[in-house]
Amino acid sequence: MSYNGGGGYRRRNRDHDYDRREPVYESPEQKLRASIIRLGEVDGDQELPRLVEQICETTPINISYLSESVRIAVTEQPYKIPYYAALTRLLHDKPSSGEDTTATSLGRQVLEDFWKGFQAYLDKLSWRDTRLCVHFFAHLTTAKVVSPQSMFDLLKSFTAVLDEFGVSHGRAKQAALCAVEGLIMSGAEIKAKTSANVSEITTSIQSYIESIGDNKALVQPTVKLYPTNDPIETADEILEAALAAVQILNSSDFAQTSDIVLQPYTVSPDFADAPFDLPSVLVPPEVIELDALSTDTGEDAQVKKEEWPDYYVRLFDNDVTPDPTTPVGYAIRAGILDLIDIFEINRKECARLLLEFPKWLPHGTFKPRPGAPPQEPVAGKDWQLESTVIETILGTLFLLPDPQHKTIYYIALITELCKLSPSTVGPAVGKSIRKLYGLLADGLDVALASRLIDWFAIHMSNFGFQWVWKEWIPDLDLSLQHPKRVFMRNAIDFEIRLSYYDRILKTLPEPMQNPDNRVVPSEAPGPDYEYDDPARPHYDAAQTVLGLLRGRAKAEDVMSHLESVKNSLETTDSDTNTDSVIRSIAVQSLLHIGSRSFSHFLNAIERYLPLLRNLASGSISTTGVSNLEARMDILTAVSDFWSHSKHMIVIVFDKLMQYQIVDPTDVVSWAFTHGVERIAGSTHPSLSSLQWDVIKSALNKANGRVVIARRKVSALRKEADEKAAMAIVSNGTSMEVDTEVKPDVPEVPEVPEPESPALTTALKAFATLTREQKAALSRTLDGFVDCLASATNPNPTAKTVISENGWHNRANWSEADWVTWGTWGWYRHFCRLYSPYLRNYATTLGTVSFAKVGNAGDPAVDTFRKIWNVTTGQDV
Structure with a gap:
């Protein structure tokens, strides 16, 4: 009691001390910055004159601080850029000090510093x-503050990037967007x-798009x-959409611009001063790190990230969401994309701003939200805000090969939107799921189908797993490997991982619970210890090993016991592969004692690492050369043990x-090889989503090790160079130019300093890991060759599913056809996801792996x- 009383006393004192703290003092400059950042949150048109007066009354005016505040607001609140352009326009009417009308205006000083x-x-x-700064300059051009010719020169400097030799797509895309949006x-x-x-x-942008x-x-x-060459109706590429939008505007002499963005500066008096000429610029080149790292294979060790065109999926008709290839549609999507990108660090604030987005658009762009005052619809607009926002978020989530941010961010953002406005966002999410589910049978990329499963299952877990599964009951008649059946099966598996088997079972209609339809696993996920049944072979031997492991016996004792068990099995059953x-027995027993939790698993693995290494060496009692x-x-053994919890296979x-x-x-x-029959359920080489997860994990591990090794070598070389420079300085070597002529003295050849032992070791490790990386990529490519284009063992369905007739007849595809189609999809994803590494080793990988490929003329081989x-x- 005394403790609780004392705690309460201390809490009261702490609260009392908190109340007595001095209030936080804000300087006039800090107050001004806060006012600039909050501009427009109530009524921008009414706030602008007051903010101008506040700026003019602040003495002395720190132009650099004022300009920085505007720059921060422009780059972090792009939806307010028209108001900041209007603010800059109004400041041009104000001199910098007192009544001196000849002094340079505040607006020009702010603009000059903003340019820096x-x-x-x-x-x-x-x-x-x-x-976003280009957006600001563009608005100022419309406000007559910036000269049109200098604005054109600025935009032209960005299109000049498109003509650079070997320009990367990422650089060209960003430069083109600067030019188009400006x-x-x-x-x-x-x-x-x-x-x-x-x-x-x-024309410059059109030429690049065609290339x-x-x-x-x-x-x-x-x-x-x-x-x-048919256009993709379900998606549009961002540069093509931007070009189409600006061409539509150009055809009307840009008369529609006022219907696209706010222009609060148009109510200001005519601009009397000479327009501001933007200085000429040159877009700096890309930074290319020239690292001398190399391996004994002669391959360049540096990898440059390859970037791909951005295709945004379309989910709704043009009367529901604006068409992104139109000026207003492109501007709306670009504004939402900027919000999603900027506020990645605060999803709650991002969700709030997205639902308030119509506030920063011309009147009537979206339908009014429930409870809002009625407004007169604008012809050709009146779209649904929530559907537009969800479509844009999912378009970003479903970019290939990877979204810009982590997948979980987009999923969490949609969840926050649903929490803020469940009655309006919920239906938009449901329609999106149904649309994407329908695309599964129409060729939705397998990587996107996998991403859809993740989003669907996680989203359902946040809202009680409530979904109208009965809508999809007719699809149970489809082939077992049909993408819709695969989606249902994998989504329910994921839901079970996020909850409980019995709970998810209760959310499903009766036909889906029927074991014959193979939608729900036959039992709850968990370990499957093969030697837990006394009726199974080798039960007694496995129990003795399990007892040693549970008793935390030394690894040497376990290995000795395994040797005796092996000798016993060879005596009693000579036909069995005792090794x-x-x-x-050893691996499954080790996994069994570690199956209670992840920490138990790690402890078991770390305790018996010598045992595992001994098993991997191909010998029970002695170590030797590792064998495959x-x-x-x-x-x-791992896949057998976790056959009912397949995600654990990837983890282990x-x-x-x-x-x-x-x-x-x-x-x-x-x-x-071993995974095909067990996971894909097919004797012919093929690939399922689980197999791809296993391969992706292995490739990421190999690539990650090379990256870490490269960084270590670079750090050691930098350290060595710094030590060498310090040695030169300490020896008093002069860097001055010697103007005196010295007599000829025979030069003594310099002996290169030997590399440090740490650097030598790091270089050897780097070379080894690079070879390992190359071997993993080569083995993956070989595997896909065996699946799709092997000369010795051709897949009869590989060319059927990629032909036009085969695609149009996909309603009659067999399970083998659908599995092969999925394998084609994973091959495409492997190529685009790991393209930087494949380009790095293109010559050697292509020479070795393509020696096994069939002859040209075969559709599968050609594809x-x-x-x-x-x-x-390379040339196509």
């Missing part, structure tokens, strides 16, 4: 900040100056592998690679080669 910040963004190639907002003034200027910008045609096929959300049985069969037995494999019990190449080999050539940048 813009130049800093450009020098750092901070593309988003640069593009033109959308200032095109009327630029065209009024010289109409040819607009055509010059659009990247081959890359587009690999990142379209819906797949048709047979040759086709495989012993490995299975032993490691395959270990991986197979990852830990075995981390502790170097198996190599990434071993895991890839297992996925394409296989075309995907590879597009990925590695």
Whole structure:
């Protein structure tokens, strides 16, 4: 009692002390910055004059601080850019001090300092900040503050990037978006100056878009592998949409600009001063790190991230959400994308701003929300805000090969939107799920189908797993490997992982609970210890091993006991592969004692690492050269033990690679050999989503090790260079130019300093890991060759499913057809996801693996080669 009383006393004192704290003092500059950032949150038109007066009354005015405040607001609140342009316009009517009318206006001083910040963004190639500053300049051009010719020159400097030799798509895309979006907002003034200027910008962008045609096929959300030039109705590429929007505006002399963005500065008096000429700029080149790292293979060790065109999936009709290829549709989507990107660190604030987005758009753009005052609809608009926001978020989530941010961010953002407005956002989410589910049978990319499963299951877990499953009961008549059946099966598996088996079972209609339909697992997920049944072979031997492991016996004692068990089995059953049985008993028993929790698993693995290494060496009692069969037995034992919890297979494999019990190449080999019959349910080589997860984990492990090793070598070399420089300085070596002529003295050849032992070791490790990385990539490519384009064992369905007739007859596809179709999808994803590494080793990988490929003229072989050539940048 006394303790509780004392605690309460201390809490009261603490609260009392809190109340007596001094209030936080804000300087006039801090108050001014807060006012600038909060501009427009109530009524921007009424706040602007008051803010101007507040700025003018602040003495002395710190122009640099004022300009920085505007720059921060522009780059972090882009939806307010029209108001900040209006603020800058009004400040041009105010002199910098007193009544001196000849003094430079505040607006010009702010703009001059703002330009310095813009130049800093450009020098750092901070593309988003640069593009938003271009928006600001474009609005000022429409407000007559910036001269149209200087604005055109600025936009032209970005299109010049498109003509650079070997420009990366990421750099070209960002530069093109700067030019297009600046033109959308200032095109009327630029065209009024010289109409040819607009055509010059659009022509440059059009030429670049035509040059990247081959890359587009690999990142379209819906797949048709047979040759086709048909437009993709379910998605649009961002540069094509931007170009289409600006061409529509150009055809009307940009008369629609006022219907796209707010222009509060148009009510200001005519601008009397001379327009501000933006200084000329040159977009700095990309930073290319020239690292001398190399391996004994002669391959370049540096990997540059390859970027792909951005295709955004479309889910709704144009009367529900604006068409992104129109000016207003593109502007709305671009504004939402900026919000999603900027507020990635605060999803709750992002959700709130997204639902308030119509406030920053022209009147009547979206339908009024429930409870809002009625308003007169605007012809051609009146779209649904929630559907537009959800479509844009999912379009970003479903970018290929990977979204910009982590998948969980987009999922959490949709969850926050549903919490803020469940009655309006919920229906939009439901319609989106149904639309994407329908696309599964129309060629939705397998990577996107997997991403859809993750979003669906996690979203359902946040809202009580309530879904109208009965809508999909007719799809139970489809083939077991049909994408819709695969979706239902994997989504329910994921839901069970996020909850409980019995709970999820109760949410499903009776037909889906029927074991014959194979939608729900036959039992709750968990370990499957093969030797837990006394009726099973080798039960007694396994129990003795399990007892030793539970008793925390030394690894040497366990190995000795396994040797005796092996000898006993060889005596009683000579036909049994005793080595495989012993490995299975040891691995499954070890997993069994670690199956209670993840910490139990890690403790068991770490305690018996010598045992696992001994098993992986191919010997029970002595260590020797590692052999592939032993490691395959270990991986197979893991898959047997976790056959009812397949996600655990990936987790355990990852830990075995981390502790170097198996190599990434071993895991890839297992996925394409031992994993086929057990996971894909097919005797012919093929790939399922689980196998892909296993392969992806192995490749990421190999690639990650190389990255870490490269960084270590770079750090050691930098340290060595610094020590060498310090040694030169300490020896008093002069850097001055010697003007005196010295007599000829024979030069003594310099002996290079030997590399430090740490650097030598790091270089050897780097070379080893690079070879391991290359081997894993090569084995993956070999596996896909065996699945799809092998000369010795051709897959009869590989060319059927990629033909036009085969695609149109997909309603009659067998399970083998659908599995092969999925394998084609994973091959495409492997190529685009790991394209930087594949380009790095293109020559050697292609030479070795393509020696096993069939002859040209076979549709499967030709498609296989075309995907590879597009990925590695070779001639198609």
